[in-house]
Amino acid sequence: MVTRVLILLLIAALLSVAPMLAQDDGKPTIAILRYGGTSLTSLAEKGILDMFEAYGLVNAQERAVLNEAQDLEGEHINIIYGDAGFDIPTANILVKEAIDRGADTLLTLSTPVSQIAANFTRQLDDPPALIFATVSAPYFAGIAKAPCIKDSHIAGTQTNVPYAEFVPLVKVQDPDASVIGAIVNLAEPNSLFGAEKITELAESLGMRVEVASVVAIADLSVATAGLISSGAEAIVLPAGYTTSVGLPAITETAEEYGGIPVFSIVAEHVYRGATVGADFYSLYREGVIAARMLIARLNGDIDISRLSVNLTPGFTVAINLDAAAAAGVEIADDLLAMADWTIQNGESTEGVTPDLPEYGIELPDMPLEERRAADLAFLAELYCTDEMIAEQQATLEEQGSN
Secondary structure, eight states, rough: HHHHHHHHHHHHHHHTTSSSSOOSOOOOEEEEESSSSOOHHHHHHHHHHHHHHHSSSHHHHHHHHTTTTOEEESSOEEEEEOOOOHHHHHHHHHHHHHTTOOSEEEEEEEEHHHHHHHHHHOOSSOOOEEEEESSSOOTTSHHHHHHSSTTEEEEEEOOOOOOOOTTTTTHHHHHTTEEEEEEEEOHHHHHHHHHHHHHHHHHTTTOEEEEEEOOOOHHHHHHHHOOOOHHHEEEEEOOOOHHHHHHHHHHHHHIIOOOOOOOSSSGGGGGGGGGGGEEEEEEHHHHHHHHHHHHHTTTTTOGGGGGGGGOOOOOEEEEHHHHHHHOOOOOOOOHHHHOSSEEEETEEEETOOOSSSOOOOOOOOOOOHHHHHHHHHHHHHHHHHHHHHHHHHHHHHHHHHH
């Protein structure tokens, strides 16, 4: 009851602040930094830019520039775009250059770039704000320690990669499955975390897991063939950038050498040959949430040091019936019944496209003040009370002593 009263008081206080940018000494400069361009990144970016436009931070002409991932010197805000091209050294350079160019907020997309930005900005006396999105393992990667235990300049939203719902799909497809193969890049925190979860969950379901380690896309075909030779009856892929970019090598090898299904923790991977994709939903919403945090901070409505890391549940299943047929895999009726959308004869249901592989990717139409009230109410629910901080800190200390 006390927490609810605090939240209501916070909303009232936030709404009393005039909806204008807080900076008096010039336009805010925001660096949008991504590890690489993917359809998932595009969904999050669309959510961010939709929010910028809805709040009048960018006009239609400026939005057209931003849609091309170009830098913008706008009327209300400046945008620095950075794409690391899936290269860690380049990501390090992008973070440093953004700060050197005067970015007062880093909006990072992906675990690697967010991890780099967190580590770099911790060394600064007056760091820019860091707001992250499309990050699946913020605690495992050291971006934060717990939802409310983090550096005061950091906030963000975690994609809740639903391994506990994903791994059992193998048994839904084949109740007799006993061996699965997973591919991991040990240099990628999200990949390593995912492989550990897959192993833990698969073993609890009575399946043995063969794990192949890779360091580059060129290793994927050999790794897949090796897993099949070791008896894998399905390839089950954790989140990871190497496997994501090199997915065709995995699916083609699985089809050629084994005719076995490929399960990916990324739903849109069905567009690139995976038999089954199942993951968090929705990346568009993650972009919207990150933009809520950013805009509220620019308006002086929130102190991000008091925001907990957001975690939104969601699960979606997609099936590529064309890929299944090509591999000689018959999709089980129970698994097909779970699908939110499918691909057959090159066409998808629900209007999902390869470039934006989700449905319902538009903001609700509402007046600005109503939108602002809804956004602030959402953020108020993320407020970290002193009691929450103390409880989480105590939990961390207990875990550290065990």
